[in-house]
Every structure is written in structure tokens, then in C-alpha cells.
Amino acid sequence: MAKQSGSGTLKVVDPQEHARLIVDGLVGAGVEMVASLPDLKVVEVIRALERESRLRHVPLCREEEGVGICAGAFLAGKRGALLMQNGGFLNACNGLTTTALQFEIPMLLLIYYAGDRGDRGFATVGAMTEPVLRALGIRYEVLRDVSEAPRILREYQILAEDSKRPVALLLTQDVLGVRGVRLSYEGEPLPPGPHPTPAFGGERASGPSRGPGDLVRAVAPQQSAEERPTRYQCLEALADALGDALTVSAGGTYREWEALRPSEGNLRGRTLGLVSSMGLGLALSLPRRRVVVLDGDGALLMNLCGLPTIAWQGPANLLHVVFDNGCYEASGSTATATAAGADLVAMAQGAGYRRAAWVATPEDLRREVGRSLEAKQLTFIGIKVRPGRERGLAESSVDEIELKYRFMRHVEATEGVPVLRGSF
Numbered sequence: 153m154a155k156q157s158g159s160g161t162l163k164v165v166d167p168q169e170h171a172r173l174i175v176d177g178l179v180g181a182g183v184e185m186v187a188s189l190p191d192l193k194v195v196e197v198i199r200a201l202e203r204e205s206r207l208r209h210v211p212l213c214r215e216e217e218g219v220g221i222c223a224g225a226f227l228a229g230k231r232g233a234l235l236m237q238n239g240g241f242l243n244a245c246n247g248l249t250t251t252a253l254q255f256e257i258p259m260l261l262l263i264y265y266a267g268d269r270g271d272r273g274f275a276t277v278g279a280m281t282e283p284v285l286r287a288l289g290i291r292y293e294v295l296r297d298v299s300e301a302p303r304i305l306r307e308y309q310i311l312a313e314d315s316k317r318p319v320a321l322l323l324t325q326d327v328l329g330v331r332g333v334r335l336s337y338e339g340e341p342l343p344p345g346p347h348p349t350p351a352f353g354g355e356r357a358s359g360p361s362r363g364p365g366d367l368v369r370a371v372a373p374q375q376s377a378e379e380r381p382t383r384y385q386c387l388e389a390l391a392d393a394l395g396d397a398l399t400v401s402a403g404g405t406y407r408e409w410e411a412l413r414p415s416e417g418n419l420r421g422r423t424l425g426l427v428s429s430m431g432l433g434l435a436l437s438l439p440r441r442r443v444v445v446l447d448g449d450g451a452l453l454m455n456l457c458g459l460p461t462i463a464w465q466g467p468a469n470l471l472h473v474v475f476d477n478g479c480y481e482a483s484g485s486t487a488t489a490t491a492a493g494a495d496l497v498a499m500a501q502g503a504g505y506r507r508a509a510w511v512a513t514p515e516d517l518r519r520e521v522g523r524s525l526e527a528k529q530l531t532f533i534g535i536k537v538r539p540g541r542e543r544g545l546a547e548s549s550v551d552e553i554e555l556k557y558r559f560m561r562h563v564e565a566t567e568g569v570p571v572l573r574g575s576f
């Protein structure tokens with residue numbers, strides 16, 4: 153607690169009390185999932201989120217992942233928010249543009265306003281924050297009075313849903329109750345909270361220990377380029393093995409997969425790397441539904457920090473497959489770091505996936521996928537493929553908006569739950 157003078161009176165400021173009001177406000181606004189990355193000034197909000205049983209808190213390693221996670225949650229009927237510092241907001245701009253704005257996905261952004269007036273040390277990022285929000289067409293407001301937070305959070309959630317866009321609230325030191333407060337958590341580790349997850353399945357992974365059901369095969373098969381299968385052959389092997397799984401993929405993988413297993417439950421991502429984060433948001437929101445991410449090496453390398461986030465949440469219903477062709481094929485086939493030896497399965501294993509394996513052939517892939525479906529455990533499977541895409545497949549004529557509605561209606565019909573909310 154600290155004393156603060158304002159307009160001639162003395163007020164008692166308690167960051168924990170402010171955090172409580174903000175988190176209560178989020179719950180009151182109907183938010184069900186909050187992805188976050190800390191700034192010292194929002195730590196009490198994060199601690200309050202950790203203790204909150206009415207929503208799920210997803211700690212991030214990089215803010216852009218949070219856009220994918222919130223988007224996945226929204227597509228499964230959950231309201232998501234993203235808590236971050238304004239430097240983190242800048243980290244999230246591509247995801248906000250090519251996922252949230254392009255698919256017209258509502259999302260509440262809670263941005264700590266470092267470099268706000270009177271806030272030392274962050275003047276540069278402070279100066280960029282509002283112009284960038286305006287450039288993105290994201291409506292926002294600067295929050296200074298915590299007593300207004302519950303109402304404004306509710307109103308902004310409505311604004312997000314009605315405008316079908318992200319909206320932002322800039323959290324100042326005043327609204328967080330940290331102006332003039334000496335914040336120091338040195339030497340005081342902040343373990344994750346008890347984190348009850350009422351609306352979601354799957355407990356968070358809680359440690360590095362491995363169990364008997366775990367699978368680790370982190371040595372890539374030794375094959376010449378010609379011995380490797382094509383991605384299309386691999387997808388063919390999966391086409392009737394995945395049942396009614398929801399899938400998330402992008403680019404050429406999406407086109408091939410849609411040709412082999414056409415379904416309104418096939419989602420096409422647009423932000424390089426975010427298919428895995430979208431898959432996480434879906435998997436956490438629909439814990440009884442199988443979700444399969446069909447990733448590329450370049451895409452995965454772009455969002456490597458998404459791997460520990462996924463492993464930490466540990467959704468048992470998520471299967472993550474990566475087709476590693478050693479290049480950025482869609483953008484001219486220049487080499488990715490995997491061509492020089494970077495090992496994606498080893499990375500997944502190191503990130504905390506307890507089942508992570510390389511397979512060599514489409515048959516192995518099919519078998520391993522079958523096992524992972526039985527194991528009911530988060531699984532990562534890598535397969536080296538040779539570059540090359542299936543020719544002659546039709547271009548999709550479905551844009552992101554139609555795709556979004558089709559996907560949401562599909563989830564509604566197959567899960568029997570309301571997904572698309574609003575009063576039209």
C-alpha cells in the first residue's frame with residue numbers, strides 16, 4: 153500500500169486492490185480467457201489472473217502468440233483478452249493485422265502504457281503507441297480511473313464484438329495503482345497460481361518430469377532428399393485418419409489438405425507461424441474435440457516461442473504435425489535453418505512436449521498419429537518432406553470472413569454449443 157496525493161487529498165493506493173477491480177471487470181465483461189506477458193507494472197493483475205477461477209490465464213512467451221490464441225478461442229465461442237506492455241503490442245502488430253483484423257475477430261487488448269506522461273524511461277515506445285493503434289484502426293481509450301474500469305471494460309467488450317475488431321484500453325500507472333508505488337519483487341519468485349480451470353479441460357503441465365506414456369524420438373531419419381515423401385503423400389495418409397478433427401493450416405498445406413479432406417472444420421491461417429497458437433486457443437476452448445495443427449518449418453521457426461506456451465498449457469486434444477521441407481517454399485524456396493541442422497522435434501521436446509517424434513514415411517506418420525489419438529496426450533510429430541507442391545489443385549475462392557463463419561457454424565453444429573454470439 154502507498155499514499156498518493158491527488159487534487160489536494162490523500163488517497164491510499166493499493167495495486168492489489170486495483171488489480172482485483174480490473175480482473176473482476178474482465179469477468180464482468182464476459183472475458184473467459186486472458187493471455188498475458190508481464191510488465192513490472194501489471195504483475196499484480198497477472199497474479200490476480202492466476203488466482204481467478206472464472207477465466208483461464210495463458211502465460212505467453214511473446215505477445216503475438218496471444219493474438220492467435222485469442223483468435224482460436226473466439227472461433228470456438230470464447231471471449232479472449234490480451235494483456236501486455238506497449239512494446240509487446242508492437243510485437244503483436246502482424247498478428248493483429250493479418251489475423252485479428254483480416255478475419256474480423258473481436259479481441260480486448262489491455263496495454264500497459266509505458267512512457268505515458270509522468271512515466272520515466274519509455275518515452276519512445278510511449279510516443280508510438282497511440283499513432284500505431286490509430287494506424288491499425290483500433291479504437292482505444294486511455295484508462296486513468298480504476299473506478300471506471302468495470303464499466304469501460306464491459307463497454308469495450310461490446311464494442312469489440314459489435315465492430316468485430318480488436319479494441320484497446322491503455323492502462324496507465326494510475327489505473328493500475330502503481331504511480332509513486334515502489335514496486336520490488338526481487339528475490340521473491342512468483343510461482344504460477346493454483347489456476348483452477350472450470351470452463352476448460354486439461355490441466356496445465358506442471359513440471360519437466362516424464363511419464364511412461366511419453367514418447368521422445370528426437371533423431372531425424374537419415375534419408376536422401378529423393379527418399380523423402382512429399383507433403384501431399386503425407387496428407388493423403390492422414391486424410392481418413394483424423395476423423396472429425398478440426399484442423400489449422402496455411403498456404404500450400406491448406407490447399408492440399410482441403411483437396412484431400414474437404415471440411416468446414418479446416419481453418420486457414422494467414423499470419424506466418426500463428427497456426428499453432430490458433431490451434432492452442434481452439435484446443436483449450438474445446439477440450440473434448442481433437443484439434444490438429446499442420447505446420448511448416450518456416451512458419452514454426454517464426455513462432456518458436458509458441459512451443460513452450462503450448463507445452464505449458466499441455467492440451468491433451470492437440471496434435472501438432474510439422475512438414476519440414478527445409479525451405480520457405482511458398483516464398484521462393486530459399487533455405488530455412490532446418491536445412492542447416494536445426495531440429496524442430498528436439499526443439500518441441502526441449503519446449504516441454506512430452507510426446508515428440510520424427511517419423512520417416514507416410515505410413516509411419518499415420519501409425520504415429522493413430523497412437524497419439526489413443527494416448528490422449530499433447531503430441532508433436534515431425535516429418536522431413538521433399539519440396540514440391542501438388543499441381544492442379546483449385547484455388548480457394550473463400551475469403552477469411554466466409555471461412556470464419558463457416559468454421560464457427562461447423563463447430564456449432566458438430567459440438568452442439570453456441571459459438572457465434574451477438575444479437576443481430
Ligand SMILES: Cc1ncc(C[n+]2csc(CCOP(=O)(O)OP(=O)(O)O)c2C)c(N)n1
Nearest residue numbers: 424448449450451452477479480481482483
Ligand atoms: C511475417 C512474414 N514474413 C514473411 C512472409 C512471407 N512468407 C509467406 S509463406 C512463407 C514461407 C513459409 O515457409 P514454411 O512454413 O516452411 O512453408 P512452405 O512454404 O515451405 O511449405 C513466407 C516466408 C510472411 N507471410 N509473413
Ligand SMILES: [Mg+2]
Nearest residue numbers: 449450479480
Ligand atoms: Mg518449409
